[in-house]
Amino acid sequence: MKQIDYIIVGDGYAGLFFAHQLIKNNKSFAIFSEGRKSASQVSAGIINPVVLKKFTTFWKAQEQIDFLKDTLLEIESYTGENYLINSPIHRIFHDENEQNLWLKKSDNEELLSFLDKNFDHLDVVKNDFNTGKVNQSARLQVSGFFMGLFDFLEKKELLIKEKFDYGKLETSSATYKDLQFKHMVFCEGMGVTENPFFSDIAVNPNKGHHIKVKLSEAIPEDITIKKKHFLFPTDNGLYFYGGTYDREQLHHHIDESAVAQLVNGLSEIYPYDFEVEEVNFGFRPTVKDRRPIIGRHETFKNLYVFNGLGARGILNGCYFSKSLYQFIEENIPLHEEVSVNRFK
Structure with a gap:
């Protein structure tokens, strides 16, 4: 024994x-x-201190970000690699109201270090009202x-x-x-x-799908783009786009309506041809x-x-x-x- x-x-x-x-x-x-x-x-491996629908933050966000960075350095000491990708989120604004709300929220003490006041305009993707950068956001190389x-x-x-x-x-x-x-x-x-x-x-399943796509026109490599979903490059030449949230369709196979939702969402911001190469899904354990x-x-x-x-x-x-x-x-x-x- x-x-x-x-x-x-x-x-x-x-x-x-x-x-x-x-x-x-x-x-x-x-x-x-x-x-x-x-x-x-x-x-997706997104590391994000901001709720990007309402431009708010959450309990212990700064502490969690700081602790993660320290922990990944500790893990690097025995795996030989740091899995943190410094690829900040750029949130595409829907309209001027969102721009104004972002600027207003960026003065809040708890959001000061997260919401960048300087807006950016990105090439290739549609962003008529520019994008807001989430400072301290990143990705894990999953x-x-x-x-x-x-x-x-x-x-x-x-x-x-x-x-x-x-x-x-x-x-x-x-x-x-x-x-x-x-x-x-x-x-x-x-x-x-x-x-x-x-x-x-009291955990409830929340099913999430994402797609991996081949893009005909490359997008910036060093950022993560977000409107409805997240878009960023993966390590095999494809791009990750996702993920969906579904508490109803909990069967253990691909839901075509979720794939359609992702294809439509990507088409809204990416005006060029793309091909879906892969579809994945998983069940997040969520709590009310x-x-x-x-x-x-x-x-x-x-x-x-x-x-x-x-x-x-x-x-x-x-x-x-x-x-x-x-x-x-x-x-x-x-x-x-x-x-x-x-x-x-």
């Missing part, structure tokens, strides 16, 4: 950022990865991040490539097959619905108050959940991984706003 400090179940942003906390603090662990592409792995971390974990023999079997978990002895653990953290996204210990947590769900099982005190990261999976996953670690190891209480107990 091998003794370890932690078992992590799930390999999306929650699981990998929590694994980083364990690496940083010299804890022994194993992480279970089913090998299916999670919602995290097909995400495929590189997952490949780099999986490669590191595999070399260190920390990655177990199999589906976790709840029936093999012995809570009384804190064992799973040939592993004896101190703590177990479930980071399963929508997979939590099958988890007998946390199936009642838009905050993660983190905490300890009421009965089994060494079982924990880290879920509900929603559309801000990178920022939430990174920032709150430390909160969960400190809760387990140092008994530092979780913020009430993210605690699993808030829905009780």
Whole structure:
């Protein structure tokens, strides 16, 4: 029987950022990865401190941005690569009213460092009313991040490539097959619905599609363009455009109406020919108050959940991984706003 400090179940942003906390603090662990592409792995990787519909920000935005940058530097120390792409978001304005609202909001203390007062005009895409730049916005190089971390974990023999079997978990002895653990953290996204210990947590699936397209006329490489959806270059010569939000059509195949929505949205801003080369979708685990769900099982005190990261999976996953670690190891209480107990 091998003794370890932690078992992590799930390999999306929650699981990998929590694994980083364990690496940083010299804890022994194993992480279970089913090998299916999670919602995290097909995400756009947008790092954005601004809600771009209303030009507002959100709880702890600056702290989360700063913490992510530090964390990615720490991860670089063992993967050899920094996965942060400095590609600021340029939001295309619909009309003059949006321009004026942006300027008005940019004087708010909490938005001062995010909303650039100088508007830009972009080539190739339609932006009759110019664009506003979101300072401190960026992207994560998603495929590189997952490949780099999986490669590191595999070399260190920390990655177990199999589906976790709840029936093999012995809570009384804190064992799973040939592993004896101190703590177990479930980071399963929508997979939590099958988890007998946390199936009642209040996460709801939000299905998102994106397309990868070949453009006939290249657009600027060093920015991320946003109107209805995000548009930016990927590393294989294609461009990412997405993603949609759907709480109704929850079947496990491509929804053609979502693809049509994306094609129409891209046509509105890109007046040249393009070809759709690829369609992907995933299910974001969302929570009605838009905050993660983190905490300890009421009965089994060494079982924990880290879920509900929603559309801000990178920022939430990174920032709150430390909160969960400190809760387990140092008994530092979780913020009430993210605690699993808030829905009780």
